[in-house]
Amino acid sequence: xxxREPITTDQSASILxxxxxxxxxxxxxxxxxxxxxxxxxxxDEEMTFLPRADILTLEEISAVARAFSELxxxxxxxxxxxxxxxxxxxxxxxxxxxxPGLDELVLTTNGSQLVKLSDGLxxxxxxxxxxxxxxxxxxxxxxxxxxxxxxxxxxxxDSAVAAGFKRIKLNTVILKGRxxxxxxxxxxxxxxxxxxxSFIEEMPLGNISSHDRGESYCSSDEILAIISRTYALTPxxxxxxxxxxxxxxxxxxxxxxxxxxxxxxFCGDCNRVRVTVEGRLLLCLGNEHSVDLKGVLREYPGDLTxxxxxxxxxxxxxxxxxxxxNNADPQILRFMNTTGG
Numbered sequence: 001x002x003x004r005e006p007i008t009t010d011q012s013a014s015i016l017x018x019x020x021x022x023x024x025x026x027x028x029x030x031x032x033x034x035x036x037x038x039x040x041x042x043x044d045e046e047m048t049f050l051p052r053a054d055i056l057t058l059e060e061i062s063a064v065a066r067a068f069s070e071l072x073x074x075x076x077x078x079x080x081x082x083x084x085x086x087x088x089x090x091x092x093x094x095x096x097x098x099x100p101g102l103d104e105l106v107l108t109t110n111g112s113q114l115v116k117l118s119d120g121l122x123x124x125x126x127x128x129x130x131x132x133x134x135x136x137x138x139x140x141x142x143x144x145x146x147x148x149x150x151x152x153x154x155x156x157x158d159s160a161v162a163a164g165f166k167r168i169k170l171n172t173v174i175l176k177g178r179x180x181x182x183x184x185x186x187x188x189x190x191x192x193x194x195x196x197x198s199f200i201e202e203m204p205l206g207n208i209s210s211h212d213r214g215e216s217y218c219s220s221d222e223i224l225a226i227i228s229r230t231y232a233l234t235p236x237x238x239x240x241x242x243x244x245x246x247x248x249x250x251x252x253x254x255x256x257x258x259x260x261x262x263x264x265x266f267c268g269d270c271n272r273v274r275v276t277v278e279g280r281l282l283l284c285l286g287n288e289h290s291v292d293l294k295g296v297l298r299e300y301p302g303d304l305t306x307x308x309x310x311x312x313x314x315x316x317x318x319x320x321x322x323x324x325x326n327n328a329d330p331q332i333l334r335f336m337n338t339t340g341g
Contacts, residue, residue: 015072016273016311018283018318026075026241026272027068031061031089033277035082037110038146039132041173041202056279058092060297064275065096067307074103075241081277084113090120097125104128104241108171110148114156118163128167128240129160130198135179136189144178161193167240169196169257174223175216183226191252198244198257199223220258227256241271261285267320281311283318291317 016024034049035042056064065076076096083089084107097105107121108130121129133153135141141150160168170190174180183199190197201220224247227233233247233256244257267284274282279294291314293307300306 016315018315020318020320022270022318023072024271024273024315024318025073026077027065027073027275028077028079028272029061029065029275030079030081030277031056031058031083031092032081032086034085035080035110036085036112037082037148039110039134039148040144040146040178041175050277055277056275056294056297058086058088060279060294062092062095063297063302063304063307064279064293066099067304067311069099069102070304071308071311072101074101075106076102076104077106077108079108082110082112083107084109084117090117090124093121093126094124106130108132110145111153111156111160112148115152115159118156118159118165122163122165127165128169129165130169130171131157131160132172133157133170133186133189134172134174135182136185137182140179140182144175157193157195161195167196168193169198169240169244171198171200173200173202174218175202176218177216180218183223184230187227187231187254187256190254190256191249194253196246196255196257198259200259201261220260224258231256243270270318273318281314283314287319289317289319 018024033055038047068076076099078093078096080086093105093107096102104127105125106128107126109132111131111133114131131153134144136150138150141148141153157168157170170186172186174183187197199220202217224233231249233249236246236248236255238246238248238255243259243261245260246255246257248255270284274285275293276282276290279292279297280290281293283289283291291310293310296307296310
């Protein structure tokens with residue numbers, strides 16, 4: 001792959017602002033819908049993945065990242081699916097990490113590839129990494145991921161710690177009756193490794209058959225109350241540019257975060273958009289407002305000025321907020337793996 005071929009651009013110093021005055025400074029780019037896990041809250045056990053022709057090429061992803069960086073976006077997160085299983089991903093990560101003006105390149109992963117790739121990711125410019133971990137029990141981890149191996153992920157976390165990322169955070173989805181008895185164990189594990197942990201309320205994306213979302217929903221307030229019985233949590237003003245609200249513990253460098261799309265809606269200060277694996281600029285995780293960037297990339301190959309104009313114009317489509325309801329049929333039928341985790 002050669003992502004350094006000349007691209008026409010006006011080098012304008014535009015910024016992205018929506019109709020509600022919110023500035024977009026953070027983009028999450030999904031680089032594959034494929035994954036080596038089948039997590040119960042993310043996708044069906046039997047998934048049909050997109051044909052190669054329907055997803056962005058690595059060169060197109062690089063162009064999208066460059067367009068956003070030139071529009072004032074300082075933070076780019078690469079996601080999937082599982083981003084690290086896509087062939088040729090490491091050169092792409094290096095290209096994105098070297099973008100002028102980019103403050104931070106971060107990555108979300110299930111951890112399965114970190115034993116072999118952690119050092120390379122740090123060298124490529126990845127500053128922070130989020131690793132999904134929903135259980136510390138091997139049999140339960142297998143049930144929740146359907147195909148994952150806990151020992152592989154734990155070894156990957158150790159590799160990430162040794163590699164020297166600026167910050168490492170565990171992402172945990174708690175489901176009542178499935179893993180809610182491990183909340184303290186997971187916090188203790190994060191403390192032992194001196195890394196952060198964020199608890200994420202399950203989002204109703206896609207039709208799933210493995211559990212009833214209304215019955216399994218565990219709110220951030222419930223988790224906070226459970227942790228507070230063991231550890232004194234102090235609210236902080238820390239921000240990583242995303243939706244997590246962090247708490248500190250006096251006797252640990254680890255922080256406990258909460259991402260609460262249901263119980264504590266964070267739409268008022270939303271600063272982010274997503275680019276799906278199909279090249280759709282998704283203006284809100286919980287709505288279908290989107291613009292086709294793939295069509296622009298393929299109709300006007302190499303024209304970054306055209307791409308940037310489409311992105312700027314799309315800001316007027318960003319809705320004010322989402323409306324999630326775990327007790328109703330999902331209004332958003334796309335799964336999280338195609339949206340970008």
